[in-house]
Amino acid sequence: MSADGFASRLLAWYDRDGRHDLPWMHPRAPYRVWLSEIMLQQTQVQTVIPYFERFVAALPSLPALAAAPQDDVLALWSGLGYYARARNLHATAKICVEMHGGDLPRDLDALVALPGIGRSTAGAILAQAWGDRFPILDGNVKRVMARYHGIAGWPGTPAVEKEMWRLAESHLPYARMADYTQAQMDFGATLCTRHDPACVLCPLQSDCAALREGRVAELPTAKPNKPVPERRALVLLAQDARSRVLLLKRPPAGIWASLWSLPEAEDHETARAWFGKHLRGDYDHGEALEPIAHAFTHYRLQLQPLRWQGLGLRDAVNDDGGLRWVAFDELESLGIPAPIRKLLLAIAPRSPG
DNA sequence: AACACGGGGAT
DNA sequence: ATCCCAGTGTT
Numbered sequence: 563m564s565a566d567g568f569a570s571r572l573l574a575w576y577d578r579d580g581r582h583d584l585p586w587m588h589p590r591a592p593y594r595v596w597l598s599e600i601m602l603q604q605t606q607v608q609t610v611i612p613y614f615e616r617f618v619a620a621l622p623s624l625p626a627l628a629a630a631p632q633d634d635v636l637a638l639w640s641g642l643g644y645y646a647r648a649r650n651l652h653a654t655a656k657i658c659v660e661m662h663g664g665d666l667p668r669d670l671d672a673l674v675a676l677p678g679i680g681r682s683t684a685g686a687i688l689a690q691a692w693g694d695r696f697p698i699l700d701g702n703v704k705r706v707m708a709r710y711h712g713i714a715g716w717p718g719t720p721a722v723e724k725e726m727w728r729l730a731e732s733h734l735p736y737a738r739m740a741d742y743t744q745a746q747m748d749f750g751a752t753l754c755t756r757h758d759p760a761c762v763l764c765p766l767q768s769d770c771a772a773l774r775e776g777r778v779a780e781l782p783t784a785k786p787n788k789p790v791p792e793r794r795a796l797v798l799l800a801q802d803a804r805s806r807v808l809l810l811k812r813p814p815a816g817i818w819a820s821l822w823s824l825p826e827a828e829d830h831e832t833a834r835a836w837f838g839k840h841l842r843g844d845y846d847h848g849e850a851l852e853p854i855a856h857a858f859t860h861y862r863l864q865l866q867p868l869r870w871q872g873l874g875l876r877d878a879v880n881d882d883g884g885l886r887w888v889a890f891d892e893l894e895s896l897g898i899p900a901p902i903r904k905l906l907l908a909i910a911p912r913s914p915g
Numbered sequence: 916a917a918c919a920c921g922g923g924g925a926t
Numbered sequence: 927a928t929c930c931c932a933g934t935g936t937t
Contacts, residue, residue, distance in 0.1 A: 602932035609923060610932085643921025646935075680934050700932045720916075747932055756930070757926070784929080817920070858921065859930090900922060 569735035571765040576745030592691040628655035636897025650678030689743040697730035702750020708782035712771030797824040806887040
């Protein structure tokens with residue numbers, strides 16, 4: 563074990579107080595570890611668990627994922643956010659079937675070369691799936707390193723991050739790498755938390771710089787914040803005589819890439835033009851529904867839905883591959899942005915509200 | 916170095 | 927309201 567006792571103390575804590583029953587641990591197979599690590603990027607454990615269970619039930623192996631249609635993968639991801647993760651996951655599965663015999667490569671650089679896998683995720687996969695000796699540097703480890711070593715400066719800056727990689731590497735044990743990796747994440751998520759960490763219970767309290775210096779609350783240094791812009795848009799909620807809803811597949815890049823959503827327009831002029839080109843009916847008969855406010859990390863979005871019923875498509879646009887009438891009972895099989903899904907469920911027949 | 920990329924939970 | 931989370935990819 564490393565000489566300073568960091569890892570051995572963390573492992574002893576993990577044996578008693580860590581989480582040993584997370585779904586991706588039983589079995590702790592490479593495919594499941596990989597999937598869990600991707601889902602857990604910027605996403606908390608309790609959010610991920612039901613998505614993970616549903617995903618592995620539908621696509622239990624890497625080759626099964628590789629063979630699945632993209633719409634199926636996005637439907638399984640729908641509501642989890644950061645949909646590039648799902649597209650990269652799918653792309654990586656195909657590459658692994660093509661180049662690595664249907665398995666993930668057991669090699670750091672080969673993993674990092676795959677879409678959606680950076681250095682931290684690659685280390686987490688190698689350590690948890692095979693016990694290989696690589697560090698991770700996620701938000702938990704950054705927080706623990708900042709406090710334990712008294713490192714000031716936002717961890718997103720390259721200089722701070724580089725120093726933290728070095729420190730994380732310096733603590734690696736020579737055995738139990740899978741448990742050690744899980745231990746760090748459990749420790750950061752449940753004891754050395756962002757707010758009100760349980761320092762009195764901490765196995766590292768005797769050597770923690772932040773605790774010694776009374777800087778626990780101010781470390782790690784918060785990200786400098788900037789004002790977030792607001793964007794407004796109209797969304798067109800067209801229904802046909804059978805109450806089906808007209809959905810449009812979004813472009814493969816940008817926000818909500820490749821998901822099915824409602825047609826959007828910047829203003830009424832643009833909306834009217836789009837309506838006239840694609841639909842038969844009277845734009846001015848649209849009913850304005852309650853606006854939807856949706857907050858992203860980097861901007862706020864206010865959507866104003868306009869609803870029409872009993873419409874038809876113009877004959878000429880039936881071949882448009884990105885447009886589709888969708889019945890309410892088909893919604894669960896498609897990848898749809900969370901606020902749009904919520905809106906559609908609110909107007910569904912026999913729905914609450 | 917800064918930004919894009921979702922959604923939910925905590926305060 | 928605001929922050930931030932088991933980050934990565936693009937510019």
